[in-house]
Amino acid sequence: MAMLLRLDEAIAELVGDGDVVALEGFTHLIPVAAGHEIIRARRRDLTLCRMTPDIVYDQLIGAGCARKLVFSWGGNPGVGSLHRFRDAVQHDWPVPLEIEEHSHAGMANRYVAGASGLPFAVLRGYLGTDLPAQTPNIKTIECPFTGERLAAVPALNPDVGIVHAQRADRAGNVQLWGITGVQKETVLASARSLVTVEEIVDELEPVPGAIVLPGWAVTAVAHVPGGSHPSYAQGYSERDNTAYQQWDPIGRDRERFTEWLRASVFEEAGA
Amino acid sequence: MTAAKTTVSRAEICVGACAELFRGDGEILVSPMSTVALIGARLAKLTFEPDLLLTDGEAGLLAEVPVLGEQSEPAREGWLPFRRVFELLAHGRRHVVMGANQVDQYGNQNISAIGEHSRPDRQLLGVRGSPGNTVNHRTSYWVPKHSPRSFVEAVDVVAGVGYDRATGSAGRFHDVYRVVSNLGVFDFDGPQHRMRLVSAHPGVELEEITEATGFPLHIGEFHTTPEPGQEALELIRTRLDPKNLRDREVRA
Numbered sequence: 001m002a003m004l005l006r007l008d009e010a011i012a013e014l015v016g017d018g019d020v021v022a023l024e025g026f027t028h029l030i031p032v033a034a035g036h037e038i039i040r041a042r043r044r045d046l047t048l049c050r051m052t053p054d055i056v057y058d059q060l061i062g063a064g065c066a067r068k069l070v071f072s073w074g075g076n077p078g079v080g081s082l083h084r085f086r087d088a089v090q091h092d093w094p095v096p097l098e099i100e101e102h103s104h105a106g107m108a109n110r111y112v113a114g115a116s117g118l119p120f121a122v123l124r125g126y127l128g129t130d131l132p133a134q135t136p137n138i139k140t141i142e143c144p145f146t147g148e149r150l151a152a153v154p155a156l157n158p159d160v161g162i163v164h165a166q167r168a169d170r171a172g173n174v175q176l177w178g179i180t181g182v183q184k185e186t187v188l189a190s191a192r193s194l195v196t197v198e199e200i201v202d203e204l205e206p207v208p209g210a211i212v213l214p215g216w217a218v219t220a221v222a223h224v225p226g227g228s229h230p231s232y233a234q235g236y237s238e239r240d241n242t243a244y245q246q247w248d249p250i251g252r253d254r255e256r257f258t259e260w261l262r263a264s265v266f267e268e269a270g271a
Numbered sequence: 272m273t274a275a276k277t278t279v280s281r282a283e284i285c286v287g288a289c290a291e292l293f294r295g296d297g298e299i300l301v302s303p304m305s306t307v308a309l310i311g312a313r314l315a316k317l318t319f320e321p322d323l324l325l326t327d328g329e330a331g332l333l334a335e336v337p338v339l340g341e342q343s344e345p346a347r348e349g350w351l352p353f354r355r356v357f358e359l360l361a362h363g364r365r366h367v368v369m370g371a372n373q374v375d376q377y378g379n380q381n382i383s384a385i386g387e388h389s390r391p392d393r394q395l396l397g398v399r400g401s402p403g404n405t406v407n408h409r410t411s412y413w414v415p416k417h418s419p420r421s422f423v424e425a426v427d428v429v430a431g432v433g434y435d436r437a438t439g440s441a442g443r444f445h446d447v448y449r450v451v452s453n454l455g456v457f458d459f460d461g462p463q464h465r466m467r468l469v470s471a472h473p474g475v476e477l478e479e480i481t482e483a484t485g486f487p488l489h490i491g492e493f494h495t496t497p498e499p500g501q502e503a504l505e506l507i508r509t510r511l512d513p514k515n516l517r518d519r520e521v522r523a
Contacts, residue, residue: 026353027329073397081396089394099394101383103402105357124361125403128432128441134388149440179330181353209350 002172026181033227114189161190172215178234287499380431417452434464461489
């Protein structure tokens with residue numbers, strides 16, 4: 001049964017310096033509030049994993065929380081580049097950022113292998129590209145049945161997997177619906193997991209297309225309404241497109257970003 | 272009639288050329304990644320390829336073609352979430368039109384980084400689906416700024432696989448079809464699958480293309496890219512892109 005914790009307690013308890021952390025979400029249900037709490041907790045040297053890192057990863061990287069990013073696409077969706085991410089990779093600001101780049105399918109399959117308790121995943125892809133030369137985490141294997149050469153990628157088993165969902169019950173069973181990405185696999189693959197939710201309810205009414213993460217597979221649940229803003233939670237909120245556009249000039253400039261961190265993350269905590 | 276023709280913009284020619292990429296594709300998923308390619312795919316669906324499956328950019332398959340740049344709730348006819356896309360693309364029933372910060376004469380594509388991968392001069396958005404797309408199903412590229420910086424001798428990081436590297440398993444389903452740029456249309460039917468000029472857009476001189484290309488382009492017989500017909504122009508201008516977002520991607 002998952003623990004019901006406050007967000008700050010959950011991050012303090014679950015995320016340590018140097019951990020491999022995945023905050024997953026796809027288009028909606030992006031666990032932004034949890035990312036901000038990691039910044040407030042001043043965690044360092046994290047290896048951040050995500051298929052499609054967007055502005056919350058830009059913020060974590062700009063705040064100096066990460067030493068490595070494992071990803072397949074990093075951008076501000078519908079707007080452009082992540083400038084804190086670029087600054088870190090190109091100029092080591094505020095700290096150097098190592099990158100491990102995969103394809104979308106490679107990342108998804110790594111999570112699936114991790115969730116399945118298998119050591120690696122196999123796929124057709126990567127062969128012929130320059131990526132295998134950049135990381136020991138892409139190898140070629142021979143199919144034992146046909147002899148075809150294929151790519152293998154190791155299971156991704158984060159220390160901590162963090163996702164946002166619509167709701168949970170008091171036993172920590174979690175329900176999410178709409179466009180789900182690899183949240184289920186992330187939670188199942190991770191040693192510890194945190195789910196922030198819009199609402200805690202007595203009973204999870206069935207919703208078409210919803211998935212349920214059972215409480216025994218989740219370490220902690222935190223009640224964080226609006227915790228995916230500026231992305232959205234289907235059935236609860238709309239995407240704040242303006243916020244994504246407004247991020248661009250903030251992210252472009254180290255001073256504006258530093259001021260944003262102070263005003264919007266550290267002071268927001270109401271310390 | 273002649274007067275009407277001279278008003279066809281370069282962007283509209285590129286939309287028509289992108290639409291032509293899908294001719295004969297039938298009932299497959301098409302994934303155009305930027306404005307002009309998107310209008311092209313929608314134009315193809317409304318005219319000669321009605322069975323193309325287009326998504327709303329999220330997880331819905333569109334039953335009708337929406338107006339670009341307008342908030343609307345177009346009817347959806349299917350549900351294709353992220354994970355299903357992997358199953359579908361591994362099966363091959365997809366044609367993607369991706370962008371390319373760099374493309375070379377064999378069709379290798381780079382959207383990862385300019386310079387050294389580990390310490391790039393310019394970190395780009397990342398390889399996204401390229402390493403899987405290019406070895407599993409038909410892939411084309413749309414490059415709105417044709418220059419020696421985008422059409423290069425060798426790309427800095429191979430994200431999408433070109434013909435010289437498409438060997439063994441990577442070659443089984445490899446099908447890099449065409450490149451459309453703001454100057455012309457290209458395929459890989461030159462010697463050893465090198466890039467070949469298929470057509471130059473109206474008003475573009477051959478010299479302009481060769482000077483903007485950072486490698487020797489194969490020039491055999493080529494033609495002038497056809498302008499979209501009257502019905503197609505009408506659709507582009509009034510139905511698909513009334514706000515003229517296409518001109519933001521391609522300057523006249």
